[in-house]
Amino acid sequence: MPTPTPLRRCTLMLAGCLMLAGDKSPCAPAAPPQADARQADARQATDAESPATPVANIYRQKCERCHGADGGGTPDGYSKPFQPDQSLEELTTIIVETMPEEDPQLCVGEEARQLARYIRRQLISRSEPAPEPRISRLTVSQYRNAVADVIGHFAPSARQRNETSNGSARRGGGAGGDSEVPGLRGDYYQSAGMNKAHRLGHYRSDNRMEFDFGSEAPVPSLTADQFAIIWQGALSADHTGNYEFRLSTENGARLYLNFDPTPDRRALRDDSSVAGQQALIDAWVGSGEHRQRTARVFLLGGRSYPIRLEFFKYLEDDASIKLEWKPPHGTWQVLDYNHTSTSQPDRVFVSQAPFPADDRSLGFERGVSASPQWQTATMHGAVQAASEVVDRLPLLAELNELQGQQRVARTHQFVRDFATVAFRRPLREDEQQLLPTLVGDDVASLESGVRRAVILVLMSPSFLYPDLTPDGEAPTPWTVASRLSFALWDSIPDAQLTRTAADGKLQTRDQIQSQASRMLRDPRAKAKMQGFFRHWLELEQRDLAKDEELYPTFDEAVVADLRRSLELFIDRVVWDQDSDYRELLRADYLMLNDRLAALYAPDASADNAKLDGEEIKRRARRRQFASEFQPVDFPPEKRSGILTHPYLLSAFAYHNNTSPIHRGVFLTRNIVGRALSPPPMAIAFKDDEFPKELTMREKVTHLTRDAACMSCHSIINPLGFTLENFDAVGRWRDSDNQRPVDPTSQYTTAAGATLQLASARDVANFAVESPSAHRAFVTHFFEHVVKRRPSEFRPGLVDELSDRFVTEDFNIQKLWTQIAALVAAQDFDPPPKLPSEN
């Protein structure tokens, strides 16, 4: 294995470089991996420099303006203290190559080295004793998940599962069991006047919520003049965010979402109603005209929600109904089997509390502030959750028909159980006593009491902080379980994990890891994994809109499909048994549906042959599944995993042209794992100022020819040029500006070796062999999973995890369970004592 080379670190927080409207600057700092080279560095000890020495003067002249007299940073310059864990070599390299930022040539050679030593000894060591706090509160996403799962713990089918489960994990959290199939179950009823569900004529699962019955009956067993259909099942939400729904019909229809399913399917009568259920869209009363109703609802990703659509025709000429939705990052589309199933999940409580955004200054979300705004949000969150609990109390607490003191006793037990689940540990004696006191003994005011108890529980530190174990104290089994579930689900432990902990079976690394493996199969783990890729691949807030004249077919629908294509590809790779990081970078296929295939694989989908009757019928059948994504193979030199996924190629491109710089920066930082310093000057890419006949490659080469630019662009450009075979929307091209594309270049590795690159695949092959690429990936992954930096746990942790990652065939799932188990038990070897530098 090649020796790790010192990494360049960007230490300045500056925007700049190429100014792109509506885009992140390619030079915004990423969070590069840490190197832990303190020990090696300690051997380099030299004489201490007092503040009066020449090197101190150099610091004052060249560094102090931005970094402050004590190295703590300045508001206008670099706002943070020096990093304590950079080696002398690293620091020297940074100074030589990037400092001072206005002219990196001003401080090189021995001067740079002395300066690095001075900074380490005089400035870093001085501020070093202040360790990072280990305590953090729940992040916003952890909070939402945890509240949903605390309440969800008491929902009927979860309760049933908790009581009966004997170690077998069930997917989706539904009670549908084995009979669960994609699509929604449709019950087709003959109506008789006011009684819409007079007689069940037919049932089946329907794949696509778009029906045009015309003047006919939907099934032969019903008459055409009056009938009703109830569709029900589960809707799965991939992303957290706002979902819009649009119901179109000229008849009557009601859409219910995320309700408590009632055990009996009550007959639909015009003169009766199902109590306590509020329709999301009520278009029951027709007006003789075709109409559309929309509604919006906020949902948590990685969960399934009960859905029911009721529809009826009564003496109108025609009948049709269409239910569309617009998920986050999606466009309007007919709801279909891709996101529905016939299972019957519990209602999920989705907290709407207006939380301020979490700190992301280190590149990942952390709960490091308990501001008044956050406090107010936790209050709103607790109040909302309390209303939810009180509204559903008979169901959640199983009050049934209990009266009097029995009802009181059951309610007391419920608030204790609620607190136990929320605190993820057995209650202390004083808590056991307090909670029933809050509820009181008066059966008439139980609900006020429950409201109060729930608010107290959900505003308590025991709920809001994932881990309050004092330093040096051994974690309890409950703590281990809680750490594990937050690392895997960003949520609280489920009943099985809690039971395992209670049974004392969560002690050895193997025991913990086996629970972790089980928990990986839960949809919440899938959602968390998607969150990692959203972060690593910088998918958030991307504007992929392109020039409509140049790319007329590249519309919103294509962008939404591309996003899904990328997510499906990632899911396919990471949830494969091999879960191979290398496959992510090197796969030679894309997930395409019909619409994308027309754009990205025209050869495969073009079919100009005259269609015979069979073929037309086949295609009509296929149309129903046009949204289906299939892997489509490409010649290996034409596609290479995420590097050439059209979503990313489009995201890192101009609206009317490619951008080798954006693509190159992405490859450098996120794939190859090298750090870049911010650009020495801000330069705008003005396409129209170049001679018309130039290729993009020539323009970029010209623009960055300056020596100051080339310290970074000698890395960025060669990587970016390898993707010049892909246009601004990620289609393959052989020519640019009527001249052949030249994707070849020479790339100098961090270790100083020279590589010949001719394609994205060459970059991918380099990355899968490159330790710095592995470390970058592992670091990003660790931070996303744990919400803390690996260096806070132990020096050298990333190197160890990276080595293990390589020896275990780059298995991402294994990496995750290892990290989770490690963090859960925190049975690290004691941290090596920091040797004195003298």
Next chain:
Amino acid sequence: MSTAFESRRRFLRDLGVGAATMPFLAGLTSLRAEESIAPQRRKRLVVMFSPNGTLPDEFWPDEFGDQTPLKLKPMLQALEPFREQTLILKGIDNKVRGDGDNHMRGMSCLLTATELNPGNIQGGGHTPAGWAGGISIDQEVRRFFQSDDRTKTRFGSLEFGVAVPNRADPWTRMCYAGSDRPIAPIDDPGQMFEKLYGGAQDRQTVASVLDRIGDDLARVSSKLSSADRSLLQEHLESVRKLEIDIAAASGETQLLHPEPEIDPNIELVNDNTPEISRMQIELLVNALANDMTRVASLQFMRSVGQARMRWLDIQDGHHSLSHEPDGNEQAHAKLMRINQWFAGELAFLAKRLAETPEPGRPGESLLDNTQIVWLNELGKGNSHTLDNIPFLLVGGGADFRTGRALDFDGAAHNRLWLALAHGLGHRDLQTFGSAAYCEGGAIDLG
């Protein structure tokens, strides 16, 4: 009574409008104090609905006419204290025809006075129909009030319900913002309280547990290293700030009339209807007193409502009873009790308004400036007639001459709504609902 409950009640009395309403109440002068009251008279409208027709022989007085003092029959005895401010109108018919059965048209054409749109809802007979095709008179008055800064209020109108089933169709809706735009009444006093006074109750609950949260934070914090403690310290400070904010907010912006006490634990079930009704009336009067709105409606049940009024010792459903033939003495007696009860609720509403002084107008009560209109979707239950709808008006909001009963002998109710609009100041309204029924203009109630 538990301490939790007691402190909730105390809170409701003490807090006033409270923290949660602060942000959106700031700047609304009408809520502040006496000195900001405009000298102009505040006219108000309250529509009260009860379903399934009345008992004509128990409702209509024996004598009508300009010069005859009003005599109330026993069924309406509860209104005796307000007899001088009562006006009973006979011979006013809902003449709207078209799609829909009589209950549907009775309900959805009552305040709109226009035809139902064609639709898909099948009633007990006749053709199916949809929503009403126009705005209802209360919403028309609301629109008129809201168009002028001098009469504009925070809510414009409030729609209260009592035991209205959770479904939306032409039998359950009488208020319409326009064609095909039914307005759902709020039949949960808790929800209405929340709408009027924000999360004041919840904040108090939060305030009552903040001390314990502070203690917990301190306890946890004491075991941690100083570096780990900083976040909890910040958290603790935020808790204290929240405590201060809640306390401070409760001291400011007192309502002219503190909000009424609402039992937050009331279950929305049929048997609690009497309590719910009183809560809604209290909230309604309070909203008028604080000038949050000048238009309100109070809808009991719905057309064809099957409330089982066990609190009146009646086990049968109201609608079924109303179908019984005239000779059924038992049913008659029960319907008598039912309508007595409704009259009692109306009397309670009038009483609460009469007890509340009109701000800035010494000697006047809210009732003096509020026009209450009690109505029904049918004239008579067992005939389903839309003629002779029992219109009973109480109060002085529209400046009608009261203390009498008049018989208009077959006037379209459109003309009553014109008179009402004019009486409330909306004098430009020339026709309302179906213009075909507006001939003759507003009926004369002066």
